[in-house]
Amino acid sequence: MDFFDLRKQPHLLGKVVVAVLLIVVCVFILKQSPAFTGTSLFSRREIGVTHVLVTGGAGYIGSHATLRLLKDSCRVTVVDNLSRGNIGAIKVLQKLFPEPGRLQFIFADLGDAKAVDCIFAQNTFDAVMHFAAVAYVGESTIEPLRYYHNITSNTLVILESMAKHGVKTLIYSSTCATYGEPEKMPITEETPQSPINPYGKAKKMAEDIIIDFAKTTDLAVMILRYFNVIGSDPEGRLGEAPRPELREQGRISGACFDAARGIIPGLKVKGTDYSTRDGTCIRDYIDVSDLVDAHVKALGKAKPKSIGIYNVGTGKGRSVKEFVEACKKATGVEIKVDYLGRRPGDYAEVYSDPSKIKRELNWTAKYTDLEKSLRIAWTWQKSHRNGYSTASPISS
Numbered sequence: 001m002d003f004f005d006l007r008k009q010p011h012l013l014g015k016v017v018v019a020v021l022l023i024v025v026c027v028f029i030l031k032q033s034p035a036f037t038g039t040s041l042f043s044r045r046e047i048g049v050t051h052v053l054v055t056g057g058a059g060y061i062g063s064h065a066t067l068r069l070l071k072d073s074c075r076v077t078v079v080d081n082l083s084r085g086n087i088g089a090i091k092v093l094q095k096l097f098p099e100p101g102r103l104q105f106i107f108a109d110l111g112d113a114k115a116v117d118c119i120f121a122q123n124t125f126d127a128v129m130h131f132a133a134v135a136y137v138g139e140s141t142i143e144p145l146r147y148y149h150n151i152t153s154n155t156l157v158i159l160e161s162m163a164k165h166g167v168k169t170l171i172y173s174s175t176c177a178t179y180g181e182p183e184k185m186p187i188t189e190e191t192p193q194s195p196i197n198p199y200g201k202a203k204k205m206a207e208d209i210i211i212d213f214a215k216t217t218d219l220a221v222m223i224l225r226y227f228n229v230i231g232s233d234p235e236g237r238l239g240e241a242p243r244p245e246l247r248e249q250g251r252i253s254g255a256c257f258d259a260a261r262g263i264i265p266g267l268k269v270k271g272t273d274y275s276t277r278d279g280t281c282i283r284d285y286i287d288v289s290d291l292v293d294a295h296v297k298a299l300g301k302a303k304p305k306s307i308g309i310y311n312v313g314t315g316k317g318r319s320v321k322e323f324v325e326a327c328k329k330a331t332g333v334e335i336k337v338d339y340l341g342r343r344p345g346d347y348a349e350v351y352s353d354p355s356k357i358k359r360e361l362n363w364t365a366k367y368t369d370l371e372k373s374l375r376i377a378w379t380w381q382k383s384h385r386n387g388y389s390t391a392s393p394i395s396s
């Protein structure tokens with residue numbers, strides 16, 4: 001009977017040894033892999049890596065925050081129901097950070113408490129940045145219940161899951177709309193909050209719930225009250241792309257760009273007889289890069305058993321006329337402007353006093369050149385005529 005003697009075939013012996021070694025190495029690597037152990041990298045704590053749950057990360061501000069967190073070597077889980085956000089933004093981020101354990105996207109509605117609990121059970125978060133919300137003042141007056149549910153009730157769901165799963169840090173997206181119509185400018189954090197629409201009221205209620213809960217726990221809370229957010233990623237990777245059906249609800253920068261692109265015939269400026277320097281309303285425009293930086297600083301300074309509340313604005317008011325002029329220069333388009341009578345409910349001047357955030361978080365707005373912020377945003381808009389769905393350049 002034939003059999004071979006390995007000792008007489010040294011080459012074969014070497015090959016067998018190498019093969020065995022390879023098998024051992026493969027088994028070792030497989031054992032380390034999440035697929036083998038049945039756990040994902042997102043469920044493990046890694047020393048030196050902060051894992052942030054970003055709710056609403058497919059939206060305008062949340063996607064920019066996710067980009068910044070990833071650049072800062074954080075691990076990010078985005079939860080979004082895509083009701084207003086864009087999966088295209090997530091795809092851009094996934095392309096930029098394809099390494100395992102950097103970014104995961106979970107499609108879920110924060111109103112679904114079981115789903116949220118499951119997300120917290122399956123992942124190990126160090127902090128939550130809660131951006132997800134419906135966020136249009138006008139819409140909130142027409143659909144108030146939607147706003148109380150989406151903003152106030154969903155924040156409760158997040159807090160309950162944080163408590164249950166021991167997540168100790170929350171950075172909350174709030175708004176200057178919680179102040180209502182203050183008589184004195186600039187707005188400080190001490191300015192009484194007296195919101196005048198369901199959006200502002202829902203955010204104020206969410207703030208109150210967070211504060212009450214934080215007082216009974218060792219939670220680290222930072223509440224950031226943003227003023228009017230504009231701009232986009234200076235490197236042109238992300239932008240603001242609201243749903244076409246929301247255009248009407250939209251914000252001034254979106255309307256300017258739509259007018260510059262000819263999607264709408266022109267701009268309607270409502271109110272030219274306010275007691276301001278040129279008769280139009282004055283607002284405080286904060287660039288999204290600065291805003292995201294404020295979140296990172298807030299995350300860095302968040303302390304257990306402590307609640308930080310900060311205005312995030314430039315401290316400088318710009319009139320609607322000034323904004324429109326900056327937009328004309330940024331787009332190079334002579335946007336048609338119709339000056340109309342006042343819109344009920346608009347107040348003359350709103351701008352922040354950002355000295356507290358400067359003093360305590362060492363944050364100041366850097367992107368304060370309105371025209372430059374708008375030029376950056378316009379560059380993205382020009383190459384994304386249909387938002388994230390197609391990237392088709394437009395002339396002008």
Ligand SMILES: NC(=O)c1ccc[n+]([C@@H]2O[C@H](COP(=O)([O-])OP(=O)(O)OC[C@H]3O[C@@H](n4cnc5c(N)ncnc54)[C@H](O)[C@@H]3O)[C@@H](O)[C@H]2O)c1
Binds near residue numbers: 061135226
């Ligand atoms: N844009 C501003 O000027 C401004 C000013 C002040 C405060 N804020 C606040 O900043 C946050 C982000 O605003 P934005 O301008 O990026 O809005 P956005 O609409 O672009 O993003 C919000 C995201 O939240 C998601 N979302 C909404 N409801 C959800 C739910 N139930 N479950 C899961 N995901 C949900 C949407 O799909 C969207 O991706 C909001 O909380 C808003 O109130 C914005």
